[in-house]
Amino acid sequence: MLTMYHYPACGTCKNAQKYLKEKGVSFEEKHIVNEPPAKDELKSLVEKSGLPLQKFFNTSGKKYRELNLKEKLKDMDDDEKLSLLASDGMLIKRPIVSDGSKVTVGFKEDSFAETWVK
Template structure:
């Protein structure tokens, strides 16, 4: 299936790998952007944040990043300052960020990506940790 889906992906992240696998489980090959190698331009990042209906701080990743060292927990920082930090240190951008014809969303937990996929899941799917997300009939399992 040809559908324009873009995933800002970190292959080292299990949540990101699971979201990518669910997109592929619907028969869609997304455009994969390894954002640590190819970070989005500032204007694009600002647009994606706005389209996702979130704040820059809501997209900010703390774990495994220089969040604390940079003092990013300071509530007095402006949105522009938070985005400045993300531009300087792309690891601060939380992932996976997915763009589809159905919207833009930070897909944490990974099954949030199912809301953005305009096609049915083709087979059963379990996340890397074994949690079953899609049953054999391609239906989402209620959690």
């Protein structure tokens, strides 16, 4: 079973949900702000994704800009970055979809087709 961390008002999340539903792929939804992934879970998701940790930050988000993270992240180690992400779901790029072994971040139809549609 897939787990999708999403934010209900996020257009990209809505597109990802619609796509998976149309393809008959079932998934469990987790509200990324009300139930943000814990630091250890984030670390695991990053490792399984094969992506750099930076790709998990919602760089277009208001909170990211307010905290001036573009500059601050340069001086932070991965542990500090993971703690920061775990502290506020609005800082996390969404949706994050995982089946426990694979992970996608954001929504690109071709990537979803390749990864989640059998």
